Amino acid sequence: MGSYRASFILCQKGVDNNSHYLRQVQNMTWIKIHDLKPGLVCYGFLTCGSASLKESTLSQETRSSVPIIGADTRKIRGLFASGVTAVTTALEGKLRGVTVSAFAPVSLDPPLVLIALANENALREMIAESGIFAVNILGEDQEFLSERFAARAPLVNEAFEGVPYHVEATGAPILEGSVAWYDCRVAATHEGGDHTIFVGQVEAIGFGSEGRRPLIYFANRYTHLRE
Numbered sequence: 001m002g003s004y005r006a007s008f009i010l011c012q013k014g015v016d017n018n019s020h021y022l023r024q025v026q027n028m029t030w031i032k033i034h035d036l037k038p039g040l041v042c043y044g045f046l047t048c049g050s051a052s053l054k055e056s057t058l059s060q061e062t063r064s065s066v067p068i069i070g071a072d073t074r075k076i077r078g079l080f081a082s083g084v085t086a087v088t089t090a091l092e093g094k095l096r097g098v099t100v101s102a103f104a105p106v107s108l109d110p111p112l113v114l115i116a117l118a119n120e121n122a123l124r125e126m127i128a129e130s131g132i133f134a135v136n137i138l139g140e141d142q143e144f145l146s147e148r149f150a151a152r153a154p155l156v157n158e159a160f161e162g163v164p165y166h167v168e169a170t171g172a173p174i175l176e177g178s179v180a181w182y183d184c185r186v187a188a189t190h191e192g193g194d195h196t197i198f199v200g201q202v203e204a205i206g207f208g209s210e211g212r213r214p215l216i217y218f219a220n221r222y223t224h225l226r227e
Contacts, residue, residue, distance in 0.1 A: 081218040084138045086149045087115055088165075088173040089123065091130040094158040095165075095173050098123045099150035101217055102195070103135055111202035113182050116195040124196050127186065133200060134172035135182040138215045139208065140224050142177060146215060169203035179214045180207045 088097035102116035113135060117124040127133050138146055145163070147153035156163050164176035168183045175181070184200025191197075216223045 078218070078220050081216055081223075084146050084215040084217050084222075085115075086136045086138055086146065086175055086178075087117070087123065087127075087133055088136060088175065089127045089130050089133045090167075090171050090173060091126050094126075095160045096123050096126050096158065097136075097149045097156060097160075097173065097175075099146045100135075106199060111205075112187060112199055113184060113202060114197055114199045116192055116197050119194055119196055127198055128189065128196075130172075131186045132170040132172045133184050133186070133198065134168075134170070134174055135184065135200075136175040136178040137180045138175075139177060139179045140213045140215045142215055143222050145175070146222070168206070174206065178208050179212045181205065 082101045083103075085100050085103050086097050087100045087103070088095065090096075098117070098121060100115055100117070104114055106112040106114050115133065115135065117127070144153060148156050148163075160173060165173040166176065168174055170183050170185055172183060174183065182200065182202050183204040183206075184202050186198055187201040188199040189196060190199070213225050216225060
């Protein structure tokens with residue numbers, strides 16, 4: 001039969017689910033592999049082969065999933081290059097912040113962003129109680145500050161001594177020197193495995209000096225943008 005390479009995608013049900021062959025593009029044949037769970041189905045395509053391949057030609061090894069190991073998920077997560085943020089909040093006169101890469105804009109209208117914090121992180125409980133947080137996008141010259149908020153350098157105390165900041169709409173600390181920032185109120189909270197996801201309604205935004213470049217994190221180390 002020759003050698004074939006299989007690749008897979010997930011699709012929502014409803015796209016020609018009764019046919020093994022969804023479509024053919026040159027020498028590529030799409031094959032329905034199996035239903036995964038209600039609403040999802042797995043399809044594969046095999047290249048360098050005949051358009052008359054049957055579903056039974058796929059080996060059991062091809063059908064089986066790859067075991068998910070914690071160390072591997074941590075490694076693959078590190079291969080996603082991202083900016084670096086410091087998420088901050090305030091509660092009863094005490095300030096706290098932590099370095100966060102699990103951040104994403106969600107919506108433009110209304111303006112929403114999300115962050116994900118480990119359940120054991122003290123900032124999680126503080127944000128849940130205060131209902132506010134700021135996302136400070138760190139600049140390439142703020143690597144040491146990122147390390148401090150990540151507890152890998154001298155910690156920032158509850159008064160943020162030595163860390164210039166100001167407040168805007170919510171009272172969460174806005175770090176001076178940030179490339180940009182979001183000032184948010186918690187709009188929703190979701191459980192996400194060993195993390196908690198906070199969706200923030202953006203109350204105010206701001207930008208640093210023009211031309212400032214963001215700090216980048218990739219493969220467990222800091223790096224910088226190149227022209």
